[in-house]
Amino acid sequence: MTMFHFFNCAILTFGPHAVYYSATPLSEYDTLGTSVKAALVYLGTALVKLVCLATFLKVSENDGFDPYQELLKAVIGFIDVAGLYFALTQLTHRNISQNHKFQAVGLGWAFADSVLHRLAPLWVGARGLEFTWDFILQGLEANANLVLSISLAALGSLMWLRKNKPKTLIPIIYACAGIVATMPSITSYLRQGLGWHFPKVVGFELFTSLSMAFISWQLFSACQRPSS
Amino acid sequence: MANSKKLGGLREMLESMYSVIALLFILVACVELCDAAAAVDVYRLIQYDMSGSPFGSRFAALNHHAASLHFPPGVDLSRTVLIIPLRELNITFVREYINQKKPLGGLLVLLPEVLSFKTGGNKQVHEKEKMKNLLAELERLLVHSNIPYPVYFAFENDEIDTVLADIKKNDLMGQPATATTGGYKFVIPTAEPKKVASPTMTNIQGWLSGLKTDGDANQLPTIAIVASYDTFGAAPALSVGSDSNGSGIVALLEIARLFSLLYSNPKTRGRYNLLFGLTSGGPYNYNGTQKWLRSFDQRLRESIDYAICLNSIGSWDNELWIHVSKPPENAYIKQIFEGLSNVAEELDLKVGLKHKKINISNPRVAWEHEQFSRLRVTAATLSELSVTPELLESTGGLFDTRQYVNETAIVRGVKLVAESLARHIYGHQGKNIQIFADESSLAVNPAYIRSWLDVLSQTPRVAPFLSKDDPFVMALKKELAGHVDEVNVQHETLEGIFTFYDSTSSRLNIYQVASVTFDLLLLLVLGSYLIVLFSFLVITTRGLDDLISLFRRPPSRKLKTA
Numbered sequence: 001m002t003m004f005h006f007f008n009c010a011i012l013t014f015g016p017h018a019v020y021y022s023a024t025p026l027s028e029y030d031t032l033g034t035s036v037k038a039a040l041v042y043l044g045t046a047l048v049k050l051v052c053l054a055t056f057l058k059v060s061e062n063d064g065f066d067p068y069q070e071l072l073k074a075v076i077g078f079i080d081v082a083g084l085y086f087a088l089t090q091l092t093h094r095n096i097s098q099n100h101k102f103q104a105v106g107l108g109w110a111f112a113d114s115v116l117h118r119l120a121p122l123w124v125g126a127r128g129l130e131f132t133w134d135f136i137l138q139g140l141e142a143n144a145n146l147v148l149s150i151s152l153a154a155l156g157s158l159m160w161l162r163k164n165k166p167k168t169l170i171p172i173i174y175a176c177a178g179i180v181a182t183m184p185s186i187t188s189y190l191r192q193g194l195g196w197h198f199p200k201v202v203g204f205e206l207f208t209s210l211s212m213a214f215i216s217w218q219l220f221s222a223c224q225r226p227s228s
Numbered sequence: 229m230a231n232s233k234k235l236g237g238l239r240e241m242l243e244s245m246y247s248v249i250a251l252l253f254i255l256v257a258c259v260e261l262c263d264a265a266a267a268v269d270v271y272r273l274i275q276y277d278m279s280g281s282p283f284g285s286r287f288a289a290l291n292h293h294a295a296s297l298h299f300p301p302g303v304d305l306s307r308t309v310l311i312i313p314l315r316e317l318n319i320t321f322v323r324e325y326i327n328q329k330k331p332l333g334g335l336l337v338l339l340p341e342v343l344s345f346k347t348g349g350n351k352q353v354h355e356k357e358k359m360k361n362l363l364a365e366l367e368r369l370l371v372h373s374n375i376p377y378p379v380y381f382a383f384e385n386d387e388i389d390t391v392l393a394d395i396k397k398n399d400l401m402g403q404p405a406t407a408t409t410g411g412y413k414f415v416i417p418t419a420e421p422k423k424v425a426s427p428t429m430t431n432i433q434g435w436l437s438g439l440k441t442d443g444d445a446n447q448l449p450t451i452a453i454v455a456s457y458d459t460f461g462a463a464p465a466l467s468v469g470s471d472s473n474g475s476g477i478v479a480l481l482e483i484a485r486l487f488s489l490l491y492s493n494p495k496t497r498g499r500y501n502l503l504f505g506l507t508s509g510g511p512y513n514y515n516g517t518q519k520w521l522r523s524f525d526q527r528l529r530e531s532i533d534y535a536i537c538l539n540s541i542g543s544w545d546n547e548l549w550i551h552v553s554k555p556p557e558n559a560y561i562k563q564i565f566e567g568l569s570n571v572a573e574e575l576d577l578k579v580g581l582k583h584k585k586i587n588i589s590n591p592r593v594a595w596e597h598e599q600f601s602r603l604r605v606t607a608a609t610l611s612e613l614s615v616t617p618e619l620l621e622s623t624g625g626l627f628d629t630r631q632y633v634n635e636t637a638i639v640r641g642v643k644l645v646a647e648s649l650a651r652h653i654y655g656h657q658g659k660n661i662q663i664f665a666d667e668s669s670l671a672v673n674p675a676y677i678r679s680w681l682d683v684l685s686q687t688p689r690v691a692p693f694l695s696k697d698d699p700f701v702m703a704l705k706k707e708l709a710g711h712v713d714e715v716n717v718q719h720e721t722l723e724g725i726f727t728f729y730d731s732t733s734s735r736l737n738i739y740q741v742a743s744v745t746f747d748l749l750l751l752l753v754l755g756s757y758l759i760v761l762f763s764f765l766v767i768t769t770r771g772l773d774d775l776i777s778l779f780r781r782p783p784s785r786k787l788k789t790a
């Protein structure tokens with residue numbers, strides 16, 4: 001029964017990535033290599049981030065919200081954006097369209113994040129006898145994270161890869177990318193600074209990820225129009 | 229060549245991978261932590277065989293759902309742990325369950341927190357007598373029946389109270405356990421109980437020799453003061469026996485202390501040897517006392533003038549009993565009784581005499597002095613109990629805790645025995661001289677009694693579970709060695725009809741669990757979520773026709789290949 005629960009939570013956490021890959025044209029153009037490369041870049045980025053966090057951050061004795069530390073954490077969080085930039089621009093991909101490239105990179109990015117952050121707790125926790133809602137919520141969080149990663153990758157590809165985009169949209173694109181990139185810090189603030197409970201935080205994440213995805217989709221299609 | 233090299237390299241890599249995988253599995257196994265909702269210390273009902281027939285709780289491991297007494301009628305409880313707080317316990321219900329051998333997954337009895345020597349402290353017990361009677365009755369029932377499921381005792385605390393309240397609520401609603409309503413699973417991961425191999429008994433003997441004048445050719449007479457120190461109770465890990473026979477041990481130690489003060493000065497050293505005996509095996513027909521006496525040489529045994537056994541003298545009001553097995557007309561018995569009753573009169577106490585003949589053919593030895601009497605040594609037992617206890621009763625059960633023992637009673641008992649002994653030793657019979665008067669340097673020390681009583685009330689002392697060099701036994705030996713000239717320790721094996729099983733205490737993990745139906749439902753919801761997601765993505769990225777063609781494709785492909 002507990003193995004059953006682990007199985008359920010694993011489906012919720014990793015299923016959407018697989019569904020996304022097989023349902024969209026990504027599978028038809030065989031972009032798996034790009035995703036894997038993006039995942040490897042994510043691992044490297046995570047390592048660099050870890051080193052930075054260990055170097056610059058103090059271990060706080062209390063669980064309170066320290067604005068200075070959190071600011072530092074947010075700045076370090078932008079290493080993610082640098083990693084994503086590297087994945088989008090520097091990696092030599094096979095000749096795939098920009099459209100598919102950012103999706104593949106975002107997917108690989110989100111999947112690596114899920115494996116790195118959620119698989120171990122899931123394996124340890126969800127197989128135990130004790131029932132908690134935590135792992136189901138964690139699975140939902142993984143879904144939100146997938147949507148956010150793809151949105152961020154889409155915005156990144158707009159920023160760095162597309163040359164002829166409408167001038168008026170550029171500040172909006174940068175603002176949106178900034179918001180999406182600082183999402184981890186925002187949720188951390190909600191959890192620790194405002195003392196929100198886990199379900200509420202996950203609900204917020206789901207809502208914002210969906211709305212950010214909608215906005216970036218609109219931006220993307222707006223940029224697509226003049227070129228076509 | 230190059231190919232084989234490549235293969236070798238591959239094999240090497242695979243082998244190193246195996247070790248990495250093995251390491252990973254070890255890590256995963258280590259990570260198998262228990263993160264239970266609550267973890268509670270539990271104490272198992274004793275499991276023992278008497279003449280080959282099984283008694284007590286025959287199992288230790290537990291992994292079942294929990295139910296309270298409010299379970300819906302007609303429910304099959306064979307895979308359920310029944311959790312009963314003592315204040316709600318209905319003894320006829322439990323008796324019916326045990327006697328009719330109804331199936332049950334397990335039984336957990338919650339004892340009030342005040343009885344716990346860890347957290348209860350010196351809190352007062354409400355409705356003392358009622359609880360005592362209930363516990364005694366429950367203990368008698370459980371100890372003397374063969375119960376084919378685990379039975380555990382635990383102390384109430386906040387954690388388990390909330391769990392119990394939750395379980396009760398669910399039972400009242402008649403709902404099966406689900407994730408939202410809180411089903412609880414009780415898990416005690418214990419190995420099957422094993423027989424205690426050759427249980428040992430340790431007797432401690434202290435010797436305080438009297439003053440021997442040069443002209444005295446004969447051996448000095450000896451007076452023995454004896455108390456049995458081990459216990460037996462429904463839960464061996466809780467069997468502290470503050471009264472039976474913690475009070476006897478304390479009294480013996482205090483008497484040894486008082487006489488060591490007297491004997492340290494040659495002027496006040498009596499012309500009697502004093503022999504102090506802390507014997508084991510008390511609940512099992514005083515098996516240890518028997519072995520101890522057998523080990524004496526004939527001359528020592530004959531030199532014993534009389535022996536006084538101390539048994540349960542910690543919770544009496546105004547009357548103590550002297551149990552003897554020789555008729556009261558016997559001159560020696562008369563002497564002991566008069567010695568004690570004279571002092572008792574001065575101390576405003578009452579002492580009664582009870583005579584019970586011993587039947588040599590009956591293996592049951594109800595009082596410690598009977599072991600002396602069987603070897604023709606004059607002996608008497610001083611006890612608050614007026615009736616002879618049955619086998620395995622009044623030996624330190626569940627209720628026999630610090631709360632039920634009265635220090636002042638022990639102080640008075642010590643005074644009574646010490647005073648009468650001193651009068652006998654120094655030949656002051658019938659004279660009104662207080663040797664151990666209060667406020668004098670020889671007064672009984674209540675602080676000493678209290679501290680030892682506190683120690684004993686926290687130490688379970690069931691003989692088969694005490695090892696040869698148990699810290700407690702060593703502490704007793706050390707304490708006695710501080711008062712007497714010579715201390716000997718004698719190890720014996722507990723022979724006879726009893727076999728004991730280990731695993732007397734363990735930890736109960738309480739998990740809040742979801743039912744299988746919940747997980748099935750969750751799987752259904754997740755499956756439909758993924759299908760909807762898939763359809764949505766296909767429609768948005770490739771259009772509705774693609775989604776439809778997705779289902780049409782397989783037959784067309786088959787046609788192509790054909």
